[in-house]
Structures are given as structure tokens and as C-alpha cells.
Amino acid sequence: MNVLIVYAHPEPRSLNGSLKDFAVRRLEAAGHTVQVSDLYAMRWKATLDAADSLDGAAGPRFDPSLDSKRAFENGRQSEDIAREQDKLRWADAVILQFPLWWFSMPAILKGWVERVYAYGFAYGVGEHSDTHWGNRYGEGTLAGKRAMLMVTTGAWDSHFGPRGINGPLDDVLFPIQHGVLFYPGFDVLPPFVIHRSSRVDAAGFDAASAALGERLDTLFETQPIPFRRQNGGDYEIPALTLREEIAPGRSGFGVHLA
Known part of the structure; x- marks a missing residue:
């Protein structure tokens, strides 16, 4: 199988760098083909702007969505964007690897998402009607692929526990797992998380590598997070709210799990 690792850490000798190298070796040893988009090494341009289209802005002002759509449809995207989209088409599974900085992904990875997820590629696809509101949240260009x-x-880990001060980790990662990955169609696997990263010594790294190896070995068998599909009947369309009889009296991120 084909696996793409999108890696976002500026130091190759970091814990993240060592885990990335381990992941590549483990996956290749299992017979998978691996590509790595090392965003810092690539000097990835993080800002979405008119230069993302080879033709520049279509009108007197830059419109991020419509200019993205025009460039994608006409094959006039910046070469780096098109190259990453090709990697996503190629991949059977995608791993986004990053340190959690200020409760989210590093800016360079967010910029990768904003630029690569072009209108017509990752969003703005499918029929919009009273019964079907676009191919997204379980459908879309990347449906049938896995992501972790x-x-x-x-x-x-207690800081991200059910009563931890940082909030439950599932809630912190919800915008990425549900919004960035499930939205364009990925089957999203439970995350692999290492806590207290600055305290990981040689023994800790061995333990972390062993745990990561087990996850990678079952990358294509692990059950994905059971997010509700937007067009599967659980949501009122076009309001996109859960039907009253589903999870009555409840709200929050958890209601979007079947």
C-alpha cells in the first residue's frame, strides 16, 4: 500500500524526526511504499495568496476560494500545490505528524492544508440540494483513504484527560480529525499521541517506537473513529444539524460520533 507522511517539525534530530524515520523504516519493512513531505526541509510556502494561481487573481481583488477553484479547474495551480495533490491521490493512507503547538498544528502544516485543499479538490465538490449538501464529511475526493x-x-496525559485543564484531547484534536481529515472523506483512525515529549529518554523512545510500530502494523485494519456521515441520514439538510431524535438533549463534539 502507499503511505504519505506529511511531517512538520523544523529539527531532524528531534523526537519527531526520530519517530518519522522509524515510521518510514517500519512501513517499508512491511512492504508499503512511503513518501514523506518534509515541510520544513521543502521550505513549504505556508501563506495562501494570489501567487498560488499561475495566472494570479482573476479579478480586481484576490478571492481565495474562487481563484483557487479557477486555478484547479484550469490546471493553473502553483507546481508545489499540484505535486502535493498528486501525492494525496496516490496515497492509500496519510499520516499527519506534528508537535502540538498552542493546541493545534504548526503554522506550516496549516498552510499546507489551506493551499493543497483547493476548491474542487478537497471542498466545493458534489451536489448541493435539499437532500444532499455536497460530498463531504465521509464523502469527497479522499473517500476510501485512511488518515491518522x-x-x-x-x-x-492527565492535562488532556476528561477533567484536565487543557480539555479532553479528543476535543482539542476534533477540528483536525473531523474538519481537516473527515471533511474531504478520509476514514480517520484514532491518533497516536506521545505525552511529555521533552522527558522522553532512550528507554522512553524504545517504548514509544514499539507502540508506534504496533499502530503502523495495523494501519489498514484499525477501526476508524465512527464519525457520523453528513449525508447518511443523521443530519437535517440543509441546516446540517442532528435530527432531534438522535442524541436528544446532548450537544458538543461527542454527538457527532455514531
């Missing part, structure tokens, strides 16, 4: 987050954080 590989995340390090300096915080203790």
Missing part, C-alpha cells in the same frame, strides 16, 4: 495523526505534546 501522529502527535507529540509536552503536556502530561
Whole structure:
């Protein structure tokens, strides 16, 4: 199978760098083909702007969505964007690997998403009607592929526990797992997370590598997070709210799990 690792850490000798190298070796040893988009090494341009289209802005002012759509449809995207889209088409599974900085992904990875997820590629696809509101949240260009987050954080696991001060980790990662990955169609696997990253010593790295190896070995068998499909009947369309009889009296991120 084909696996793409989108890696976002500026130091190759970091814990993240070592885990990335381990992941590549483990996956290749299992017979998979691996590509790595090392965003810092690539000097990835993080800002979405008119230069993302080879023709520049279509009108007197730059319109991020419509200019993205025009460039994608006409094959006039910046070469780096088109290249990453080709990698996503090629991949059977995608791993986003990053340190959790300020409760989200590093800016360079967010910029990768904003630029590569062009209108017509990752959003703005499919029929919009009273019964079907676009191919998204379980449908879309990337449907049938798997995705997983590989995340390090300096915080203790208790800090992200059900009553931890940082909030439950599932809630912190929800915008990425549900919004960035499930939205364009990925089957999203439970994340692989390492806590107290600055305290990982040689023994800790061996333990982390062993745990990561087990996850990678079952990358194509692990059950994905059971997010509700937008067009599967659970949501009122076009309001896109859960039907009253589903999870009555409840709200929050958890209601979007079947």
C-alpha cells in the first residue's frame, strides 16, 4: 500500500524526526511504499495568496476560494500545490505528524492544508440540494483513504484527560480529525499521541517506537473513529444539524460520533 507522511517539525534530530524515520523504516519493512513531505526541509510556502494561481487573481481583488477553484479547474495551480495533490491521490493512507503547538498544528502544516485543499479538490465538490449538501464529511475526493495523526505534546496525559485543564484531547484534536481529515472523506483512525515529549529518554523512545510500530502494523485494519456521515441520514439538510431524535438533549463534539 502507499503511505504519505506529511511531517512538520523544523529539527531532524528531534523526537519527531526520530519517530518519522522509524515510521518510514517500519512501513517499508512491511512492504508499503512511503513518501514523506518534509515541510520544513521543502521550505513549504505556508501563506495562501494570489501567487498560488499561475495566472494570479482573476479579478480586481484576490478571492481565495474562487481563484483557487479557477486555478484547479484550469490546471493553473502553483507546481508545489499540484505535486502535493498528486501525492494525496496516490496515497492509500496519510499520516499527519506534528508537535502540538498552542493546541493545534504548526503554522506550516496549516498552510499546507489551506493551499493543497483547493476548491474542487478537497471542498466545493458534489451536489448541493435539499437532500444532499455536497460530498463531504465521509464523502469527497479522499473517500476510501485512511488518515491518522501522529502527535507529540509536552503536556502530561492527565492535562488532556476528561477533567484536565487543557480539555479532553479528543476535543482539542476534533477540528483536525473531523474538519481537516473527515471533511474531504478520509476514514480517520484514532491518533497516536506521545505525552511529555521533552522527558522522553532512550528507554522512553524504545517504548514509544514499539507502540508506534504496533499502530503502523495495523494501519489498514484499525477501526476508524465512527464519525457520523453528513449525508447518511443523521443530519437535517440543509441546516446540517442532528435530527432531534438522535442524541436528544446532548450537544458538543461527542454527538457527532455514531
